[in-house]
Amino acid sequence: MKPQVISFHYNLTDKAGKAIESSRKGEPLVCLEGAGQILPGLEEALSTLKKGEKKTVKLAAGDAYGEHDAKLIVHVPKSQLPEVEGGELKKGFQFQSETPEGHVQIFTVTEIKDSQVTLDGNHPLAGQDLTFDVEVMEIRDATEEELQHGHAHGGDGHHHH
Ligand code: ZN
Numbered sequence: 001m002k003p004q005v006i007s008f009h010y011n012l013t014d015k016a017g018k019a020i021e022s023s024r025k026g027e028p029l030v031c032l033e034g035a036g037q038i039l040p041g042l043e044e045a046l047s048t049l050k051k052g053e054k055k056t057v058k059l060a061a062g063d064a065y066g067e068h069d070a071k072l073i074v075h076v077p078k079s080q081l082p083e084v085e086g087g088e089l090k091k092g093f094q095f096q097s098e099t100p101e102g103h104v105q106i107f108t109v110t111e112i113k114d115s116q117v118t119l120d121g122n123h124p125l126a127g128q129d130l131t132f133d134v135e136v137m138e139i140r141d142a143t144e145e146e147l148q149h150g151h152a153h154g155g156d157g158h159h160h161h
């Protein structure tokens with residue numbers, strides 16, 4: 001079977017049922033199966049659904065954005081960080097850095113003490129069990145072009161980039 005392009009809406013909540021994110025205010029998310037665009041556990045669940053079907057998908061932290069890894073918390077002197085455009089470094093500020101494997105890793109400033117800054121390289125949702133309430137809006141075969149590009153071209157297959 002050809003890889004599918006799945007358009008879906010989702011509401012993401014944490015273990016306590018608190019809303020984290022939702023696609024409902026905008027367009028559905030469109031993903032190409034097998035392209036690694038979304039969490040594998042979520043994709044697996046979506047691929048069993050048909051158009052119009054809904055499902056609650058629960059992912060443990062380890063199957064979502066990983067456990068919180070204390071090794072990804074680093075302390076660096078302020079002077080080593082790039083200049084912050086238009087102001088002062090603040091808590092919650094994020095820096096991007098590229099790992100040797102070419103992945104983009106985001107570090108969030110969690111503490112500033114004098115000239116020492118604490119950065120957390122964990123995904124903001126690391127360590128959290130997540131619940132996705134999904135609804136499949138559209139599902140179709142991927143086009144040749146999409147397969148070549150390795151990403152979906154919108155719900156209708158038209159080029160959007
Ligand atoms: Zn493309």
